Amino acid sequence: MTERRDVRIEVPVLARVEGEGALSLEVRDGRIERLQLRIYEPPRLFEKFLEGRGHEEIPDAVARICGICPVAYQMSAVAALEQAMGVGIDDWVRRMRRVFYCGEWLQSHALHIHLLAAPDFLGYDSVVEMAKGHPDLVRRGLRLQALGNDLIALFGGRSVHPVGACVGGFHHAPTVAAVAAMRTRLNDAQEDARALLDWALALPVPDSDQDFVSVALRHPQDYAMAEGCIVSDRGLDIGAEAFEAHFRELQVPHSTALHALLHDEPYMVGPLARLNLNHERLPEALRERLLAAGLRLPSRNPFHSLIARAAEIAFIVGEAARLLADYAEPPLPAAAVTPRAGMGFGATEAPRGLLWHRYEVDDAGHVRSARIVPPTSQNQARIEADLRQSLELLGLDQPDEALRLRGEQVIRSYDPCISCATHFLRLDVRRR
Amino acid sequence: MTRLAVIGIGSPFGGDRIAWSLIERLQHSRFASAGGMSFEVSDRPGPALLERLSGAERAILIDAVAGADEPAAWYAEDAFARLSAPLSGHAIGLAETLDLGRALGDLPALELLGLRLQPDGSAGPRACAAGLRLLIRRLRNLSG
Numbered sequence: 001m002t003e004r005r006d007v008r009i010e011v012p013v014l015a016r017v018e019g020e021g022a023l024s025l026e027v028r029d030g031r032i033e034r035l036q037l038r039i040y041e042p043p044r045l046f047e048k049f050l051e052g053r054g055h056e057e058i059p060d061a062v063a064r065i066c067g068i069c070p071v072a073y074q075m076s077a078v079a080a081l082e083q084a085m086g087v088g089i090d091d092w093v094r095r096m097r098r099v100f101y102c103g104e105w106l107q108s109h110a111l112h113i114h115l116l117a118a119p120d121f122l123g124y125d126s127v128v129e130m131a132k133g134h135p136d137l138v139r140r141g142l143r144l145q146a147l148g149n150d151l152i153a154l155f156g157g158r159s160v161h162p163v164g165a166c167v168g169g170f171h172h173a174p175t176v177a178a179v180a181a182m183r184t185r186l187n188d189a190q191e192d193a194r195a196l197l198d199w200a201l202a203l204p205v206p207d208s209d210q211d212f213v214s215v216a217l218r219h220p221q222d223y224a225m226a227e228g229c230i231v232s233d234r235g236l237d238i239g240a241e242a243f244e245a246h247f248r249e250l251q252v253p254h255s256t257a258l259h260a261l262l263h264d265e266p267y268m269v270g271p272l273a274r275l276n277l278n279h280e281r282l283p284e285a286l287r288e289r290l291l292a293a294g295l296r297l298p299s300r301n302p303f304h305s306l307i308a309r310a311a312e313i314a315f316i317v318g319e320a321a322r323l324l325a326d327y328a329e330p331p332l333p334a335a336a337v338t339p340r341a342g343m344g345f346g347a348t349e350a351p352r353g354l355l356w357h358r359y360e361v362d363d364a365g366h367v368r369s370a371r372i373v374p375p376t377s378q379n380q381a382r383i384e385a386d387l388r389q390s391l392e393l394l395g396l397d398q399p400d401e402a403l404r405l406r407g408e409q410v411i412r413s414y415d416p417c418i419s420c421a422t423h424f425l426r427l428d429v430r431r432r
Numbered sequence: 433m434t435r436l437a438v439i440g441i442g443s444p445f446g447g448d449r450i451a452w453s454l455i456e457r458l459q460h461s462r463f464a465s466a467g468g469m470s471f472e473v474s475d476r477p478g479p480a481l482l483e484r485l486s487g488a489e490r491a492i493l494i495d496a497v498a499g500a501d502e503p504a505a506w507y508a509e510d511a512f513a514r515l516s517a518p519l520s521g522h523a524i525g526l527a528e529t530l531d532l533g534r535a536l537g538d539l540p541a542l543e544l545l546g547l548r549l550q551p552d553g554s555a556g557p558r559a560c561a562a563g564l565r566l567l568i569r570r571l572r573n574l575s576g
Contacts, residue, residue, distance in 0.1 A: 067476075115479060115524060128528065131535035138536060146483040158444075160475045 007396065011404055021416065023387075023407050024254070027396050035391075037383050037411065039255040047370040055081050055339065055365040059165045062357075062372075066417055067160055068111070071104035071152060072350030073372075074165040075226050076357040080240075081167045084344030084361045087337050092330045093169040094227070095323050100155040100165070101225045101348070102320040107148025107159065108351035109271070109309040112415045113200070114141025117306050120409045121203050137199065140192050144313060147189050151320060154182055169334030179327040186321040193317040200310035201293040205303040206406075210389050212382060213265060214273035214298065217349050223281040223315060224274070226348045231277055232262065233298060240347035243356050249373065257377045266381035269353025270414060271308035272299060282315055289314075302386050305413045339365025350375050352415050376416045386410050435468040436574060437488035437540070438567075441495040441516070441526070444475055450547045450555035451494040454563050463571050478524050482533045490541040492570070494563065495526070496555065497546035503556065504547050504563035512544040543570070 007027035026034040046065055050058060062077045063070035075097060082089065089097075114137065115127045124130040131138040149159035154174050156162020164170050174182075215236070217228035231237045238246060249258040261267070276298035279287060290297065290311060295304070341363040347356045353375030360368040390410045391403055398406075438458065440451030452473045458464060459471045474484055485491050497507070497515035507515070513527030524532075533539040545567060547559040 111479075126528075127524075128531045128535050131532055135536050138532070139538075142479055142482055146480050149480055158475055159480075 007400060007403065011408060021411075023404075023411065025387075025391070025403065025407065030396055032388055032391065032396070035384055035387055036254040037380060037387070039257045039380070047372055050359075050367050050370040053367055055085065055167050055337065055361060055367070058359075058367065059167070060161075060163055063161045063163070063165075065372075065374075068108050068417060069104060069350045069352065069355075070161050071100055071156070071165075072348060072355050073357075074162070075101060075348045076346040076350075076355045076372075077359070078165060078167050079226070079346030079348060080344040080357045080359045081346075081361065081365075082344065083346070084342040084359055085167070085337060085340050085365060086342065087168050087335055089169060089335055090330070093334065096155060096170065096173075097165075097226050098222075099320050099323045100152065102316040102323075103148050103151030103154070103159075105148070105225070105312055105316050105351050106151065106320075107145050108415075109313050110141050110145035110148060112351075113196070113306060113309055113313075114138055114145070116415065117412055120405075120412060121205065121306070140196060144189065144192055144196065144317075147185055147317075150185070151182060154178060166334055168337050169332075171333065173329045173333040174327075176327060176329060179324050183321055183324045183327075186317055186324070189317050190314075190321075193314045197289065197307075197310045197314045200307045201290070201295065203306065205301070205306070206390070206394075206409075208301045208303055208390060208393060210300050210302060210386065212300070212302070212385070213262060213267040214276040215262060215267045215269050215354060215378075216274040216277045217347060217354065218277055219281070221281070223278050223319070224349055228347075230347055230354065232267065233277060236262065240345035240356060243345065243347065243373070244358075247356075247373070247378075249377070255380065257380060258373075259381045260373060260378040261381060266385050267378065268302070268382045269375045269378045270305060271312055271351070271353075272302060272305040273353060274349060275299070275304075275308040275311060282311070283318065286311065286314055302390075302410070303413055305415075337365070339363065352376060352417055353378060374417070376414075379414050379416065383411055383414050383416065386414075435489050436470070436571075437485060437491040438469060438471045438571075439481075439484055439491060439493050440471075440473040441481070441493060442473075442476065444473075447549045447553045447555040448496050450496045450549070450560055450563075453555070453560055454494055454547070454567065457564060458567070458571075463568075463575065466575065469571070469575075477529075479529050479532060481526070481529050482536070482538060485533065485540055486538060488540045490543070490574070492543045492545060492567070493526075494545045494547065494567070496549045498549050498553075500546055500548040502548065502562070503559040504545065504566050506566065507544045507546050509542065509544060512546055516546060 011023040022038040024036045058077050059074045062073035065073050119130045152159040152162055156164040213232055215232045217224035218231040219228035229237055247262050249260050252259050279297045343360045345358050356373040358371045362368050387410050394406050440455035442448040442451045455471050455473050463469050464471055495516040547563045550556050
């Protein structure tokens, strides 16, 4: 008979995640009595910073929200502002934004797989320890991450908080020579990307069979990145403007980031949700590679998020090269903007999942109000649900250290970006 | 192969830009045109620093430091990492990056130059001038 014991585990600072959070777990009589992913970073109030600022400032301002996914913030913001002010973009801008986004997925996914997640699966405390036993794996990850950074810098001027994006397009178009050099590097990187996917598919991951809702963008033809409808595997299919009618954010006492629910249920956003909903949009060879390895999609194992990231890297290295194949500098890298009052909505796929923005602007193009819903706050309730199921599956009678490690592994598999999530503070004032 | 890579680290804004200023002064100097030396800046590169260091026989890293005694000084690695860069959110700051490079066996010989920030975070003029003097003296020695 399994011993039933009380367990109390506190992980006061989660390692290898972006930002600062904690995990609290209390088990009594063999049941989880309390489980909380606690996010205690102070709220950053970014939406309020944006009020009153002109549309020209917004892409650079929102890029400051996150050092890992600045492109995502820029792309959701410009999409919303373009809708608000009736700005149309041409095919060159649409394609190059997708390339720009490929750079961000590549650097973020490569960072997460190699420096944050892989040590969990290979039994190391850190990437430094892992590098001694698996130097070629780490070097490959660093090469892919550097390529992603340079792809961001090609359009953004720099990889950290890039400054190249604007409403209507880009401030500057890369030269044909710079793009040709990048295309060569992308083609050369395809072998690294293929080898990474093979490694990920062979990696033993814990079994898990969970019934969760996947939410992501879906595009009629493409693997969705910066365009598409918001869909779920339970039949949701809406435009970005309908987000607030279906998704509800709520405050919980243990987090400075809001939790989000879809029709009052937790849901998953991010690479695995995207792959679950969009795997038919991947190139055939890549789909066959996943199938041949025995990956059944949609997957109900959240630990397959690492494979999803590796599959997306394999996809985007080829996708960026394809989109740059016939590159030519455009007459103008951005559409003209004539400010007008309006409301706009933008939803794009950040590396960690759906990132939704809403802006109301006045007739001078200044922001009157803003709302941002980042992927990590959307995943919070799902992470807590996953933790419950994963820890119960592991066995609550396991040693504390094993429970702690599995808990951290679950959280890290979502790659939470806690600093992004703490945007919001609801202040209730009661006056008597 | 670049014999010597000189890399200024930091944000392009505010006092943290001080290493950028130093590099910009040297990018058009006789050291840069002599060959064998590269001068570049890097905006808080994290592990991407290792890519920048790859291929160099020797590297000089320059960064702003807080709480230093001297306006500019050469530092041992542990003191430099402690004073120069706060941990990134992923806990992969300069110290961890250099540890990673060492674990991979990919680090060139390193020399670390710190430029002192004022208590308010601004860059003092003395730090830049003192850093430039130290760096030029070292480059002269290295170029024989």
